[in-house]
Amino acid sequence: MTATWQRARRVLCVRLDSLGDVLMCTPAMQALRQAVPGRSLTLLGSPSGAAAQPFIPELDDAIAWDAPWTKAATPQPHPTGPALIATLSARAFDAAVIFTTYTQSALPAALLCQLAGIPLRLAHCRENPYDLLSDWIPEPEPATLVRHEVQRQLALVQRVGCRKAEPGLSFQPRPADFAAARMRLSTAGVDPDRPWILLHPGASAASRRYPPAQWAHVLRLLAHGPQLPLVLTGSAAEVELIDTIQFASAVPAVSLAGRLSLGELGAALRLAAVAVTNNTGPAHLAAAVGTPIVDLYALTNPQHTPWHVQSRVLFHDVPCRFCYKSTCPQGHQACLAGVAPQQVADAVCELLGASSPSAPGRTAAAAGASVPT
Secondary structure, three states: OOHHHHOOOEEEEEEOOOHHHHHOOHHHHHHHHHHOOOOEEEEEEOHHHHOOHHHOOOOOEEEEOOOOOOOOOOOOOOOOHHHHHHHHHHHOOOEEEEOOOOOOOOHHHHHHHHHOOOOEEEEEEOOOOHHHOOEEEEOOOOOOOOOOHHHHHHHHHHOOOOOOOOOOOOOOOOHHHHHHHHHHHHHOOOOOOOOOEEEEOOOOOHHHOOOHHHHHHHHHHHHHOOOOOEEEOOOHHHHHHHHHHHHHHOOOOEEOOOOOOHHHHHHHHHHOOEEEEEOOHHHHHHHHHOOOEEEEOOOOOOOOOOOOOOEEEEOOOOOOOOOOOOOOOOOOOHHHHOOOHHHHHHHHHHHHOOOOOOOOOOOOOOOOOOOOO
């Protein structure tokens, strides 16, 4: 590690995407923190990303900001650009590490940090950043390789000598979160200490949502097969979706949609025997708390599969894969619609170590154990 980075005690970690993106940066954050005794880390993130800070031990603080260059940016009661620059300047950060996917530019955030007087600024960059970055890695993706997002961020901090990190993602629900999750499950008639299945049908991007009718079919298969309690989760905005799926399934299932805080969702995922989700934040949350996961993986991009956890990644390969779109450009959503509900139920049973809910002797169908290249 260079002497300048060795002296950096107050580090700003910039990740302006959503919850799952922040979670996939936590191994790199851990490496940053462990490299220098007494180093503190502050996250500059979107409101949903910054909300994870109390549960990520590597982070000491968070600043919520909707960057105007991100696709999810919406008017929020958070600082404007000039106000944010003043806030960052007042905090006197020694360094900033700008985490991005390879489809994003780090330069707007680099300019923000430079204007705030942060002397050390590290990022991947496709073009010569000149003085906007003090340390940078020429962007290798996707021309020469495509890495998992966790590997990409670890490679970035290794550039400045930060190498030691635990392999898994980091998210630690608090005791109060476990108590609240247990109470909600018990009140709904689910014993939190016996096996049950958590299903999370929502996702912020429409292109990443498994069709509701197929979710309902999955519920019917699971109700017939392992016969474990089925618990549906989702945000307050997804209550109608969850109610629709629950009604269409015509099987007993519990809905906790709109009733769990982030910490309680993390606790519920930890208590579940298996989770079934789309490729969205709760998939990475399940990975962070170590719960086996069936990931219904839309082929919008290749690098966000569950990290360091027992999983089954299901998708239907399509010629239009890796579109990077929030809405299916083709209108058919075949990369998800092509995954049969039976494949999902089989994958759940495989992770449970139970027999398949289909005919005796049937093996678990793999719609995709890895993302195609």
